[in-house]
Amino acid sequence: MNTHAHRPHSERLYQEALQHIVGGVNSPSRSFKAVGGGAPVFMKKASGAHFWDVDDNRYIDYLAAYGPIITGHAHPHITEAIAKAAANGTLYGTPTTLEIQLAKMLKEAIPSMDKVRFVNSGTEAVMTTIRVARAYTKRNKIIKFAGCYHGHSDLVLVAAGSGPSTLGIPDSAGIPTSIAHEVITVPFNDADSLKAALDKWGSEVAAVMVEPIVGNFGMVMPKPGFLEDLCRLAREYGALVIYDEVITAFRFHYGSAQTFAGLSNHEAIKPDLTALGKIIGGGLPIGAYGGSKEVMEQVAPLGPAYQAGTMAGNPASISAGIACLEVLQGEGVYDEMNRLATRLTEGLASSAAQYGVPLTINQIRGSFSAHFCNHPVTNYDEAQDTDGEAFAAFFRHMLDQGINLAPSKYEAWFLTTAHTDEDIDLTLTAAHEAFKRMGSG
Numbered sequence: 001m002n003t004h005a006h007r008p009h010s011e012r013l014y015q016e017a018l019q020h021i022v023g024g025v026n027s028p029s030r031s032f033k034a035v036g037g038g039a040p041v042f043m044k045k046a047s048g049a050h051f052w053d054v055d056d057n058r059y060i061d062y063l064a065a066y067g068p069i070i071t072g073h074a075h076p077h078i079t080e081a082i083a084k085a086a087a088n089g090t091l092y093g094t095p096t097t098l099e100i101q102l103a104k105m106l107k108e109a110i111p112s113m114d115k116v117r118f119v120n121s122g123t124e125a126v127m128t129t130i131r132v133a134r135a136y137t138k139r140n141k142i143i144k145f146a147g148c149y150h151g152h153s154d155l156v157l158v159a160a161g162s163g164p165s166t167l168g169i170p171d172s173a174g175i176p177t178s179i180a181h182e183v184i185t186v187p188f189n190d191a192d193s194l195k196a197a198l199d200k201w202g203s204e205v206a207a208v209m210v211e212p213i214v215g216n217f218g219m220v221m222p223k224p225g226f227l228e229d230l231c232r233l234a235r236e237y238g239a240l241v242i243y244d245e246v247i248t249a250f251r252f253h254y255g256s257a258q259t260f261a262g263l264s265n266h267e268a269i270k271p272d273l274t275a276l277g278k279i280i281g282g283g284l285p286i287g288a289y290g291g292s293k294e295v296m297e298q299v300a301p302l303g304p305a306y307q308a309g310t311m312a313g314n315p316a317s318i319s320a321g322i323a324c325l326e327v328l329q330g331e332g333v334y335d336e337m338n339r340l341a342t343r344l345t346e347g348l349a350s351s352a353a354q355y356g357v358p359l360t361i362n363q364i365r366g367s368f369s370a371h372f373c374n375h376p377v378t379n380y381d382e383a384q385d386t387d388g389e390a391f392a393a394f395f396r397h398m399l400d401q402g403i404n405l406a407p408s409k410y411e412a413w414f415l416t417t418a419h420t421d422e423d424i425d426l427t428l429t430a431a432h433e434a435f436k437r438m439g440s441g
């Protein structure tokens with residue numbers, strides 16, 4: 001049943017793209033390098049939970065553009081908002097009332113933010129929170145967690161040294177070792193390592209930065225007490241806490257991880273600064289950061305930490321963001337995504353078991369990760385210790401049957417408000433076939 005295996009136009013366009021665009025893609029995560037190479041699928045249209053490629057194959061989409069498309073593609077409420085914004089002029093370089101409206105919506109949903117600033121991407125948001133934390137604390141180092149991705153600015157593209165007491169090494173060419181030496185990387189869900197790092201470097205640490213629920217080596221919940229320990233330890237040493245909620249904000253409920261019912265003790269896990277992106281722009285470029293009034297007053301024009309942006313707060317992105325959040329305020333939308341995700345994960349687990357394919361599923365409401373292994377995945381080491389070849393085989397079997405997943409074993413599956421039971425049925429039929437081909441049964 002390889003109904004979608006024939007993709008000659010994608011093959012041809014990929015060869016053409018390679019002539020003009022570095023690697024043929026505008027973000028490395030779109031290449032098929034991690035799943036054995038070859039041409040990625042060139043899509044020409046998207047609507048609801050579906051994609052159509054340039055060879056006219058239809059796909060059910062679980063990539064959701066790596067997260068932002070939580071209402072499905074081309075949601076009418078969002079496309080109308082964008083069209084209206086475009087008709088009124090796409091960029092002013094002056095303040096608008098729209099920005100106030102979205103800022104208020106974000107503050108209401110994420111009460112740790114007294115003040116907000118809009119930027120253009122998650123990368124910018126995170127990069128600026130670090131600058132603000134450094135300005136506020138007058139310290140330079142940051143602590144981050146292995147496997148958490150925070151965008152592509154220099155400071156956060158740094159890998160672990162050989163333990164909590166060593167400084168980082170650059171993860172990319174072009175990042176000076178002197179910058180990597182400002183970063184310490186420790187394992188997620190390991191408060192003892194964090195304490196060891198703070199014992200050694202505490203007086204120099206400006207901030208501890210974390211994805212409070214991880215979305216970048218699968219979906220991984222913090223162990224009970226981990227975020228409480230993280231916040232307590234950071235404060236003990238005079239460091240700020242930065243939550244990177246670029247994936248998690250508005251993902252599991254109308255709010256963010258720091259106010260998610262799945263994590264208790266919200267007062268004890270409150271961050272000083274939060275970085276946002278993805279969903280809050282409804283599919284257009286956006287980022288935002290916010291925090292307590294005192295910390296945010298470091299930012300220009302009030303304070304000495306400079307951050308600016310020609311495109312920041314542009315009416316199209318802000319209008320799309322407002323419209324997206326309005327859709328997410330709808331009755332029961334998150335429960336429905338959770339219901340469909342649960343049907344999907346139960347079906348995947350049962351087919352995998354039937355054919356003897358080891359699979360660990362981490363589901364958090366309407367999103368989940370499926371790891372080809374038979375151990376739990378609670379940190380990056382465990383996520384790495386999974387069968388990449390099995391994932392690549394599964395990915396290709398699914399793609400060839402019209403199911404679009406991210407081409408990486410570390411990425412999540414995202415349900416949207418547009419998925420239906422019929423989509424889930426078709427996906428489970430394809431998955432059953434994929435596991436059958438892979439397994440022993």
Ligand code: PMP
Nearest residue numbers: 121122123149150151246247277
């Ligand atoms: N932080 C997290 C947690 C992310 O997942 C990402 C993107 N995947 C970023 C930051 C960077 O966001 P952007 O790609 O919009 O720059």
